[in-house]
Amino acid sequence: MDSVITVKQLRKQYGDVDAVKDVSFSVGKGEIFGIIGPNGAGKTTTIEILEGIRKRDGGEVQVLGMDPEKNRRNLNARIGVQFQSTAIQEKIKVKEALDLFSSFYPNNDNLGDLIEKLGLDEKMDVYFEDLSGGWKQRVTLALATLHSPEIVFLDEPSMGLDPQARRDLWDIIHYLRDRGSTIIVTTHYMEEAEKLCDRIAMIYGGKLEALGEPKQLLEDLATKYLSFYSRDADENILSRLPGVISLENTEGHYRIMTEQLQRTSYHLFKEGEERNWTIEGFQFERGTLDDLFVHLLHKEETA
Numbered sequence: 001m002d003s004v005i006t007v008k009q010l011r012k013q014y015g016d017v018d019a020v021k022d023v024s025f026s027v028g029k030g031e032i033f034g035i036i037g038p039n040g041a042g043k044t045t046t047i048e049i050l051e052g053i054r055k056r057d058g059g060e061v062q063v064l065g066m067d068p069e070k071n072r073r074n075l076n077a078r079i080g081v082q083f084q085s086t087a088i089q090e091k092i093k094v095k096e097a098l099d100l101f102s103s104f105y106p107n108n109d110n111l112g113d114l115i116e117k118l119g120l121d122e123k124m125d126v127y128f129e130d131l132s133g134g135w136k137q138r139v140t141l142a143l144a145t146l147h148s149p150e151i152v153f154l155d156e157p158s159m160g161l162d163p164q165a166r167r168d169l170w171d172i173i174h175y176l177r178d179r180g181s182t183i184i185v186t187t188h189y190m191e192e193a194e195k196l197c198d199r200i201a202m203i204y205g206g207k208l209e210a211l212g213e214p215k216q217l218l219e220d221l222a223t224k225y226l227s228f229y230s231r232d233a234d235e236n237i238l239s240r241l242p243g244v245i246s247l248e249n250t251e252g253h254y255r256i257m258t259e260q261l262q263r264t265s266y267h268l269f270k271e272g273e274e275r276n277w278t279i280e281g282f283q284f285e286r287g288t289l290d291d292l293f294v295h296l297l298h299k300e301e302t303a
């Protein structure tokens with residue numbers, strides 16, 4: 001697959017803070033690529049360096065064959081960047097905002113389709129300030145993509161959206177991709193990354209912790225869960241069983257993350273037998289991306 005973005009050993013510091021530390025990845029044409037991590041991980045810094053908004057301190061970056069720091073003007077016509085809704089003046093009607101942004105670009109041939117797909121026809125005469133969060137999101141997406149950019153950058157697009165609006169957003173992102181754009185999206189919702197992205201770069205503390213297809217990352221994951229219900233198990237003893245990384249207990253429903261599924265299970269039943277615990281509904285569970293994240297952090301902390 002052709003790469004539209006290449007990042008090698010990217011570095012960025014703010015004073016003493018290493019916001020991005022030697023991060024490398026590439027993005028193929030037509031991918032939905034997620035940059036995921038918790039608050040402060042370095043997602044915004046990374047995406048804004050790719051957009052040409054921030055300067056890097058080290059490493060190489062190529063976006064559509066150009067260095068975004070040196071070719072921002074040329075890139076602007078070919079990429080789409082979604083603004084935060086706070087960047088749009090409130091006293092503007094949807095139609096006026098679309099007209100204004102259309103005037104920046106020579107090619108808006110797909111605008112009609114986009115408006116239809118986003119359902120914006122019915123909102124054309126509404127002031128931006130009167131729209132709900134979900135509709136504001138649609139408008140800023142339309143403004144970012146009305147020139148059919150080759151790459152669309154979305155920084156936390158689903159922040160603050162309710163579950164339905166979030167699902168609608170995923171649908172729209174797929175539509176943009178099917179229309180020919182590559183999508184770079186940041187999120188701290190792991191479930192979103194799992195459902196939406198073809199590949200993800202997982203970053204924490206400015207470091208790339210994992211890179212790949214969500215499904216593959218989960219399959220490669222050494223960590224698994226065992227879950228069961230017990231009325232009388234002792235949490236302190238459980239958390240000290242061999243292999244245990246973490247333990248959740250919701251009213252007697254235990255979920256134990258372990259690197260050694262078989263060994264932890266053996267010791268669980270051994271302790272249970274000796275101490276006469278009830279153990280019901282025992283099963284192995286697959287981890288989620290959230291779990292992978294916890295696992296990676298645990299490895300780092302104990303390294």
Ligand SMILES: Nc1ncnc2c1ncn2[C@@H]1O[C@H](COP(=O)(O)OP(=O)(O)OP(=O)(O)O)[C@@H](O)[C@H]1O
Nearest residue numbers: 014017019037038039040041042043044045046188
């Ligand atoms: N302009 C800045 N000046 C100083 N420090 C900054 C600046 N921008 C970001 N940082 C710091 O760099 C680190 C990475 O921040 P960044 O905003 O890139 O992370 P993020 O993953 O996007 O987090 P969030 O989801 O909270 O926006 C954080 O420690 C943050 O406090």
